[in-house]
Amino acid sequence: MRVDGTRTFVIIGGGLAGAKAAETLRAEGFGGRVILLGDEHEQPYERPPLSKDYLAGRADRQSVFVHPAGWYAAHRVELHLGQPAVAIDRERREVRLGDGTRLPYDRLLLATGAEPRRLGIPGTELAGVHHLRRLAHADHLRGALTGPGRDEDPLVIAGAGWIGLEVAAAARELGVPVVVVEPEPGPLHRVLGPELGEVLAGLHAEHGVTFRFGDRLAAIEGRDGIVAGVRTEGGERLPARAVLAAIGARPRTALAASAGLELADEGVGGIAVDASLRTSDPAIFAAGDVAAQELGSGPDRRRVEHWANALHAGPAAARAMLGREVVFDRVPYFFSDQYDMGLEYSGWAPAGDYDRVVWRGDRERRTFVAFWLRGRRVLAGLSMNVWDVTDAVQRLVRSGREVDPEVLADPDVPLAGLLGEEPAGQARSGQGG
Incomplete structure (x- = not known):
């Protein structure tokens, strides 16, 4: 193996995972070439503000970038923007760019992220149909929400997931009417179940959001090439100033697939x-939204599309590329702001995995911690407007130990006490994903 000073590490993907991987390589003392490829013309940025503070106008453009503009040159990170990688030659260990340039690599990190799912209905070509994944998407959507007549026809959002709800909150803060069309019986139904979905639906209804549950968009209708309204499968016609498709994202695996890397099955998606x-190639790693990680020694895999995963997986991959012993097994974490409500979710409890939800605190005032249990074991926990409990919730999830549901619901019993520990807290980071 060549010494660090003559080795080249290439990172494909200009998001948080890729930028943090580059940062970690230098922090760990790697002295070779670090090349970071981004297919956008923007330097690496964080995505959570795109549906939160940046969209609502509470944060400026510079605040979304991972590093100051001069950081890359100062740390000898060769930043190639607007240059998509189009092929990987594993035999030669080369990456080919769209302009024909070939870049050799000793280690390669795929942090290609995900892309928005498309609606696939008539009218999606009209001006005023939006997706939200990139900074340019947020700029276009914010223009639609701040233009003249913003208090007239509504923004119609297809999908009541995290992005749909956060954009709904930002739009209402800007005075725009909002209608959310969602085929499930409530928001985030497959992620949080009906119990928490009811809480979130009530929060948004109080702020003037109109929901159409159990329905989905059938067509987008326009006038002079611009969105004018929508038609649902239930036959309802609604006026619309704009439409946001917020029906999830799919991992960007085309580059890995064409290189013959092993992919996860379609139910999970991503690079195995x-x-x-x-990855299945010992010289190639993957991190962030695109990575589907094995769980234990079995065949099951999990892919996490949240900010915290990219934040920590990028550095973990960088250390693994350097030959360090790495086991990336963090508890999944998500943070969201909607109106005056903040929540933090830790764990993994998809619909059908849990038996009951235990509440600690005041559900009516939306100041509580909710726990998803299978039997007496905590699978996940969500705090709403309750701070400094995430550390304890994550340790409880990770421990796998059984708890008494009645004790768990008692706010006078410290969560750390359920683990036999002294009470300890961790302030929230102030960023979400």
Whole structure:
């Protein structure tokens, strides 16, 4: 193996995972070439503000970038913007760019992220149909929400997931009417179940959001090439100033697939990686939204599309690329702001996995911690407007130990006490994903 000073590490993907991987390589003392490829013309940025503070106008453009503009040159990170990678030659260990340039690599990190799912209905070509994944998407959507007549026809949002709800909150703060069309019986139904979905639906209804549950968009209708309204499968016609497709994202695996790397099955999606984020090629790693990591020694995999995963997986992959012993097994974490409500979710409890939800605190005032249990084991926990409990919730989830549901619901019993520990807290980071 060549010494660090003559080795080249290439990172494909200009998001948070890729930028943090580059940062970690230098922090760990890697002295070779670090090349970071981004297919956008923007330097690496964080995505959570796109549906939150940046969209609502509470944060300026510079605040979304991972590093100051001069950081890359100062740390000898070769930043190639607007240059998509189009092929990987694994035999030669080369990456080919769209302009024909070939870049050799000793280690390669795929942090290609995900892309928005398309509606696939008539009218999606009209001006005023939006997706939200990139900074340019947020700029266009904010223009639609701040233009003249914003208090007239509504923004119609297809999908009541995290992005749909956060954009609904930002739009209402800007005075725009909002209608959310969602085929499930409530918001985030498959992620949080009906119990928490009811809480979130009530929060948004109080702020003037109109929901159409159990329905979906059938067509987008226009006038002079511009969105004018929508028609649902239930036959309802609604006026619309704009339409946001917020029906999820799919991992960007085309580059990996064409290179013959192993992919996860369609139910999970993404590039198959082991506990050290290594792909089926020992010289290639994957991190962030695109990585589907094995769970234990079985065939099951999990892919997490949240900010915290990109934040921590990028550095973990970088250390693995350097030959360090790495086991990436963090508890999944998500943070969201909607109106005056903040929530933090830790764990993994998809619909059908849990038996009951235990509440600690005041559900009516939306100041509580909710726990998803299978039997007496905590699978996940969500705090709403309750701070400094995430550390304890994550330790409780990770421990796998059984708890008494009645004790768990008692706010006078410290969560750390359920683990036999002294009470301890961790302030929230102030960023979400």
